[in-house]
Each structure stands twice: as structure tokens, then as C-alpha cells.
Amino acid sequence: MPTTLERVPAHTSDEVNRKIEAGIADNVRTAAAQPELIPARLQELAKEWDIERAIEANASSLAFVGVALGFFVHPYWLALPALVTAFLFQHAVQGWCPPIPVLRRLGFRTAHEIEKERNALKAIRGDYDIVAQSPNKAAAALRAVEA
Numbered sequence: 001m002p003t004t005l006e007r008v009p010a011h012t013s014d015e016v017n018r019k020i021e022a023g024i025a026d027n028v029r030t031a032a033a034q035p036e037l038i039p040a041r042l043q044e045l046a047k048e049w050d051i052e053r054a055i056e057a058n059a060s061s062l063a064f065v066g067v068a069l070g071f072f073v074h075p076y077w078l079a080l081p082a083l084v085t086a087f088l089f090q091h092a093v094q095g096w097c098p099p100i101p102v103l104r105r106l107g108f109r110t111a112h113e114i115e116k117e118r119n120a121l122k123a124i125r126g127d128y129d130i131v132a133q134s135p136n137k138a139a140a141a142l143r144a145v146e147a
Contacts, residue, residue: 005112007095008051012104020109028120038125045118051100051108058099059088122147 002010009017031038049057066080091097122128127144134140 001093002095005110008100008104008110011094011096011100013101016101016104020104020107020113023107024113024117024120027117028124031121032124035124038121042118042121045114045121048114049108050111050114051103052111054103054108055088055091055097055099058103059084119145 027041031041062084063081066077066082066084069077069080087097091100122144127147128141131137131140131144
């Protein structure tokens with residue numbers, strides 16, 4: 001079974017994974033060349049929905065619609081929330097469900113991919129420099145990553 005970090009990329013095409021990684025690298029190169037853009041980019045990253053959140057929103061919306069249609073239209077519609085929750089469980093266990101390929105192609109990234117870019121930008125900005133200079137490196141490191 002793939003780890004939490006590997007499970008979505010493992011079920012994503014190599015082409016899409018390369019595109020996502022290239023996007024991260026481009027954003028970091030731009031920040032290195034223009035550090036004044038880093039605060040705005042960090043704010044964008046704080047608002048970015050990761051793929052897990054997108055799947056949760058998608059699944060809950062479809063399940064709710066299925067329950068409502070099952071109640072107001074016909075009980076056969078209850079098959080929709082049953083199917084959605086089965087796929088949600090499959091995603092929890094394997095890291096794959098039918099919306100994954102579509103969401104990845106739309107640019108949804110894992111939390112790890114978003115955090116990778118965020119940490120690279122913070123390193124460029126110098127947020128981690130204080131760690132090396134601090135006598136209490138553990139406390140300084142925690143403060144740096146929380147900033």
C-alpha cells in the first residue's frame with residue numbers, strides 16, 4: 001500500500017506529475033528572481049485547495065444530492081451516495097478514485113506538493129536562517145515552519 005505522500009502521485013500519470021513538479025520549480029525560480037513576489041504567492045498557497053479537500057467537497061456534494069433525490073424523486077437515487085462513499089473509502093485506502101485523474105489534470109495538488117513550494121519560498125525568503133543561529137534550534141525550527 002502506498003504511503004500518504006505517494007498515494008495520489010502513484011495513481012497520476014507521469015505526464016501530469018511532471019507538469020505539477022515543473023510548475024512548482026517555475027514558481028520557485030520566479031520567487032528566487034523576484035523575492036518581492038513571495039508574500040503574495042504564500043498567501044495564494046494558503047488559500048489553495050489540495051486534492052483531498054476537493055475530493056471531500058465533491059463526494060459530500062454528490063452524496064447530499066443523491067440523498068435528496070432519493071427522498072424527493074425515487075429511492076433508486078440512493079445508489080449515488082452509496083457509490084460515492086465506496087469510492088471515497090477506496091481513495092482513503094488506495095489513493096485513487098474516479099475524480100483523481102480529472103482533478104489532477106485541472107491542477108489540484110497534494111498537500112505535500114503545496115507544502116514543498118511553500119517551504120522552498122520560505123527558504124528563499126530567509127525564514128530558516130534563524131534556525132542555524134539559534135541556541136535552541138528545535139524551538140527556532142518550529143517557529144520558522146509555523147510562520
